[in-house]
Amino acid sequence: MLDLQTLTNEIRKWSKEVLETPKSEHNDLPSCPFAKHSWTKGRVRCYLGDGGEWQDLIPFIEDFDDTYDVVIYCGTDYEDISADEVEERIAILNSYAVERNLWCMGAHPDTEIAHAANQDHFVPDTDDDYYSIYIQRLDTLIKASDSIEAKGYYQNYKTQDFNVLVTRRKKLWLEKEKLK
Numbered sequence: 001m002l003d004l005q006t007l008t009n010e011i012r013k014w015s016k017e018v019l020e021t022p023k024s025e026h027n028d029l030p031s032c033p034f035a036k037h038s039w040t041k042g043r044v045r046c047y048l049g050d051g052g053e054w055q056d057l058i059p060f061i062e063d064f065d066d067t068y069d070v071v072i073y074c075g076t077d078y079e080d081i082s083a084d085e086v087e088e089r090i091a092i093l094n095s096y097a098v099e100r101n102l103w104c105m106g107a108h109p110d111t112e113i114a115h116a117a118n119q120d121h122f123v124p125d126t127d128d129d130y131y132s133i134y135i136q137r138l139d140t141l142i143k144a145s146d147s148i149e150a151k152g153y154y155q156n157y158k159t160q161d162f163n164v165l166v167t168r169r170k171k172l173w174l175e176k177e178k179l180k
Helices: 004-019 035-040 058-062 083-100 138-150 159-178
Strands: 044-048 070-075 102-107 131-137
Touching (some): 083 131, 083 159, 131 138
Antiparallel strands (some): 102 131
């Protein structure tokens, strides 16, 4: 059975091996150029959630702890929820999270992401699968995204993928900022 320490160790290993290594498809930047810094500074929190209706996820949005750059909520009930449902729920969460200057993104074991880093070489520490939801400050994410866009990070993205991933969240953030 998966426990928090095993989960955290596996996600850290995955980050090192998959997210933090430079990739040609990202103009020789890592898939997540800020991951290593956040881990090194102890600014990543992993949480093994109850799953289900994600009631234990909502407090992370309502009272985000800025001690962390990212909170990673993981649910092991992936067999009870489809990849599409995870995506739909994240969209609903974001309508709530944006008002709190937060953004959620995530993936289910069955999610297919066109721009995802190749992780075929990654060997997990456990046979337990889980979905993950990443919660971050939206304004920080927008600034980081703008900085890597200027370095050519998104140059190989299809326009539709770029719009879904980057343009949509920036538009929502700008709309929120106008209401201030």
